[in-house]
Amino acid sequence: MEPEKKKRKLVDVNTKLAIVKHLSEGHSIRATADKFGISKGTVQAAKENRESILNKAESNHSLSKARIVEQSEVNVILWRWFASARVKGYPISGPILQAKAKQIANELGVEGGDFSASEGWLHKWKERNNVRSYKISGESGNVDLERAEQWKSTLKSLLLGYDLKNVFNMDETVFFRALPDATLNHAKQSCNGGKQ
Structure with a gap:
């Protein structure tokens, strides 16, 4: 009966870096393989490719730090x-x-x-x-009284020629394209809206 082959285990850059560090601390290839649960060949390959592993780890660190x-x-x-x-x-x-x-x-x-x-x-x-x-609860802000007076005179001129029975108070219906009535806000601040 043939001995079972171990499945190859993929080793990421961080693990390879840890292997290189463990080896540099004076541990043997066998001890390192046992510690990480990988083959001696994988440890040997990491040892041989030490410089490229260190360079790759440094470039990955720099990229993530930049992000x-x-x-x-x-x-x-x-x-x-x-x-x-x-x-x-x-x-x-x-x-x-x-x-x-x-x-x-x-x-x-x-x-x-x-x-x-x-x-x-x-x-x-x-x-x-x-x-x-x-x-948003309520409106805040000051009404521009001067502009309101100007609008009153403009409104009178717009209504000339219309019978009063055809003049309606639309009030808030003009807000169909208004800003949203909910907002994101800091949890400790009051949440009032501005004038529509």
């Missing part, structure tokens, strides 16, 4: 924009945030494959910044 730096820049700039927009009373939704994040990433030159303003990214961004979705 983190670029993405954190996007997050910081997005937070500043978000805070500024909310102070002005603009309602901000998830899709608006995602579009703005993509715009910021493009302006910073972050490559498309390195940054994606996905639903998962949005969820994590909101958690990190303690941002929640709220229904």
Whole structure:
């Protein structure tokens, strides 16, 4: 009866790096193979390719570090924009945030494959910044009285020639294309909308 062949085990760069480190600490090939549960041939190959493994690990580390730096820049700039927009009373939704994040990433030159303003990214961004979705309660802001007086005189001239029975108060029906009535907001701030 033939002895069973061991299945080849794929070893990632981090494991190869750990193997190289273990060998450099003075451990034998056999001891290293036993520790990592791999064949002596795999350990021998890692030993022979030590330089390329170290170079590959360093380049992977640099790439991931660069991505983190670029993405954190996007997050910081997005937070500043978000805070500024909310102070002005603009309602901000998830899709608006995602579009703005993509715009910021493009302006910073972050490559498309390195940054994606996905639903998962949005969820994590909101958690990190303690941002929640709220229904906007009421309007805030001052009415421009001068402009309101101008509108009264303009309205009178627009109504000339119409019988009063054909003049209706439409009030809020003109808001069918208005801004959303819910917004993302920092959890510890009041959530009021601006004037429609």
